[in-house]
Amino acid sequence: MVQLFNFLLKSIKKPPRAHMRGGNVFLDTLRLTVKGGHGGNGIPKYGGIGGQGGCVYLEAKEGVTLRYLTQRYKEKRAVASSGEDSSKVRILGRRGLDEKIEVPVGVQIFDESGKLIADLNEPGAKCIAAGGGMGGCSGTNFLGKPGEHKTINLDLKLIADVGLVGFPNAGKSTFLKAISKAKPKIASYPFTTIRPQVGTVDYPDLRSITIADLPGLIEGAHANFGMGHKFLKHIERTRLLLFMVDIFGFQLSPKHEPRNCLHNIYALNKELELYDPTLLDKPCVLLLNKMDLEGSSDILKSQKPFIKNLEEKLDECPQEIRPERVIKFERVLTISAQNSARIQDVKRELRRVLDEQAEKELVPDDEEMKEMLRRRVGERGPKIT
Numbered sequence: 001m002v003q004l005f006n007f008l009l010k011s012i013k014k015p016p017r018a019h020m021r022g023g024n025v026f027l028d029t030l031r032l033t034v035k036g037g038h039g040g041n042g043i044p045k046y047g048g049i050g051g052q053g054g055c056v057y058l059e060a061k062e063g064v065t066l067r068y069l070t071q072r073y074k075e076k077r078a079v080a081s082s083g084e085d086s087s088k089v090r091i092l093g094r095r096g097l098d099e100k101i102e103v104p105v106g107v108q109i110f111d112e113s114g115k116l117i118a119d120l121n122e123p124g125a126k127c128i129a130a131g132g133g134m135g136g137c138s139g140t141n142f143l144g145k146p147g148e149h150k151t152i153n154l155d156l157k158l159i160a161d162v163g164l165v166g167f168p169n170a171g172k173s174t175f176l177k178a179i180s181k182a183k184p185k186i187a188s189y190p191f192t193t194i195r196p197q198v199g200t201v202d203y204p205d206l207r208s209i210t211i212a213d214l215p216g217l218i219e220g221a222h223a224n225f226g227m228g229h230k231f232l233k234h235i236e237r238t239r240l241l242l243f244m245v246d247i248f249g250f251q252l253s254p255k256h257e258p259r260n261c262l263h264n265i266y267a268l269n270k271e272l273e274l275y276d277p278t279l280l281d282k283p284c285v286l287l288l289n290k291m292d293l294e295g296s297s298d299i300l301k302s303q304k305p306f307i308k309n310l311e312e313k314l315d316e317c318p319q320e321i322r323p324e325r326v327i328k329f330e331r332v333l334t335i336s337a338q339n340s341a342r343i344q345d346v347k348r349e350l351r352r353v354l355d356e357q358a359e360k361e362l363v364p365d366d367e368e369m370k371e372m373l374r375r376r377v378g379e380r381g382p383k384i385t
């Protein structure tokens with residue numbers, strides 16, 4: 001009876017939604033068990049030393065995904081080979097072969113206690129995850145030692161120059177498609193994008209920048225509504241935050257308060273602040289989208305002064321979306337992502353802000369520079385004023 005009931009229950013169970021089915025889910029964390037090779041044994045009679053066990057190491061490589069790793073290590077376990085035993089013909093045993101795990105660029109490695117072991121943020125960066133065991137010698141009674149054995153967590157944080165943030169349906173995917181070569185999914189209902197998308201924008205001087213569309217952010221994400229802050233971690237490594245709001249505002253559902261575009265900006269500001277207030281120190285640019293629709297210019301006229309100076313209307317902002325510190329936008333641009341209107345302006349401005357930022361990082365400010373010179377010249381050199 002129970003079996004029949006279970007069978008019937010199974011048959012009426014809906015299949016998982018397309019985007020949640022195995023191969024499609026964006027994977028940005030992975031847990032792996034790693035084990036270094038065992039050290040080989042020595043030979044007491046000849047004073048032979050066993051070979052050291054191989055180690056398991058990680059190397060960052062472009063184009064690799066964590067999903068690929070799950071296919072390669074189906075058991076989520078990577079083991080290096082053991083060192084060779086010492087023998088009559090080979091007094092010093094050969095070292096065990098290392099196990100190389102190629103990981104995506106931007107992966108951080110944590111141990112079980114959550115301590116950061118390594119941050120592999122450029123191609124070719126390497127770290128040892130589990131060392132091999134020592135070969136047997138007189139100090140160990142000629143017995144090889146076991147290799148290190150631990151569980152590590154790989155946490156992928158995308159590396160993009162620009163992080164695109166906005167509430168659902170603001171037009172982020174449409175914008176990404178218009179400005180870059182990315183081909184995101186676009187639909188007239190919220191939550192179409194369920195994984196971060198990265199687009200590359202090329203410039204005539206052969207430079208290029210990357211823009212990551214981080215979906216799933218909604219009002220209340222900090223309280224783990226929707227996908228919560230799942231994708232916001234990817235923003236940490238971006239150099240510029242690109243906010244996008246629908247000029248007509250947004251209402252998540254009939255149960256939620258409708259928010260006009262100004263309140264949307266406050267709400268985005270608040271969500272980022274609750275996730276990590278230092279994010280607000282990054283340069284920010286705001287895009288007001290859907291300017292092709294009728295009535296958009298009137299809204300813009302009435303809201304622009306407050307958008308440019310967010311402090312002004314902060315008192316009137318509802319408590320639940322009122323940020324402690326408001327964002328100061330470097331630029332505010334109006335666009336129509338659908339018609340690609342003013343997309344070239346955005347392209348130019350993004351580059352300008354990123355270049356300005358790079359210059360600031362490169363050239364220390366006046367006082368810092370003087371202090372640096374003073375230190376370099378020392379007390380006896382020319383006086384620096």
Ligand SMILES: Nc1nc2c(ncn2[C@@H]2O[C@H](COP(=O)(O)OP(=O)(O)OP(=O)(O)O)[C@@H](O)[C@H]2O)c(=O)[nH]1
Nearest residue numbers: 168169170171172173174188190191192193337338
């Ligand atoms: N009229 C007009 N419609 C737009 C514009 N940009 C986007 N849309 C429409 O708005 C809807 C949502 O656009 P998306 O690009 O999917 O929005 P999104 O922010 O990526 O949405 P999520 O996937 O939910 O995060 C689509 O129907 C688009 O065609 C625009 O500039 N003008």
